Amino acid sequence: MIANYDILVRLLAAAVLGGTIGFERERLSWSAGLRTHMLVCVGAALFMIVSAFGFSDVLQDAHTVLDPSRVAAQVVSGIGFLGAGSILMRGEVVKGLTTAASLWSVAAVGLACGGGLYFAAISAAIIILVILAGIKPLERMYREKAQRRELRIIASHAQLSPEMFNALLPKGTAKVKQFVLKPLELMETDEIIVTLSRVSPTSPQFQ
Incomplete structure (x- = not known):
């Protein structure tokens, strides 16, 4: 079992990284904004911590075998309902696909924080921010043309x-x-x- 301060650090890292990505969505006034992304990221991190370390006492039994990756796999598929809720259809135009993808991605960042993979989590968060904020002007210019x-x-x-x-x-x-x-x-x-x-x-x- 990991120390309590390590658990706190992982959850706080997930909150900060998720909030950083969520702020980009919040400034555009999307329904899934700052708090939603923070909650998803922290929740995914906690799922990962519970999956990896929450059953350490049970694993001492020689006849018990658990696969921590199964909970992570369920998070990946389960987060889809939040993404679906952020997708709107206005006439023939579909809105919210990027926000749904950011929720899905931020869940992965949370899982990485929960697993203690800080470099992977921070790197992914930076790349996600570049995609959301940096590439959007280029995408807009291409579409307008x-x-x-x-x-x-x-x-x-x-x-x-x-x-x-x-x-x-x-x-x-x-x-x-x-x-x-x-x-x-x-x-x-x-x-x-x-x-x-x-x-x-x-x-x-x-x-």
């Missing part, structure tokens, strides 16, 4: 407004980012340049 389309429309004068154009768009397919109308003197027509964002690569309307 890949999901942007520009349309040039010639229409009769005052026959097409932003509201009318929005009504013509299939629901949940794209969003109007810019609507520029330039009146043309010839034949009383307007040149309209529409910039769309969030266009799905598979949408045939905007190919």
Whole structure:
């Protein structure tokens, strides 16, 4: 059996690392934020401690064999219900997958803290933070570039407004980012340049 101070250190390490990752989600106002990630990480660490050291008295019996990894395996699968609770579907857009993945990852950090693998836990927490906070701007830039389309429309004068154009768009397919109308003197027509964002690569309307 490990010493009480070692147990406390492992649980505190899990709370700090889980809270560090949870703070990144909290600043974006996700439902699974600071406290949720801390609780998941500390709980996973405690499960690991109980699994590894909680049955030391029973193991003294020559006929008793226990596998500490079984509890860790159950944590990995059991944490899925929390992840599922953080996933939302708004129209045709799924939100919360990254938060669900961060909960799943922070459970692994907690298990590492519970097992005393501090280097692995700290390294994983840093990598998770880099993925959540550092790569997101690059991901946003790529999506904006890949999901942007520009349309040039010639229409009769005052026959097409932003509201009318929005009504013509299939629901949940794209969003109007810019609507520029330039009146043309010839034949009383307007040149309209529409910039769309969030266009799905598979949408045939905007190919």
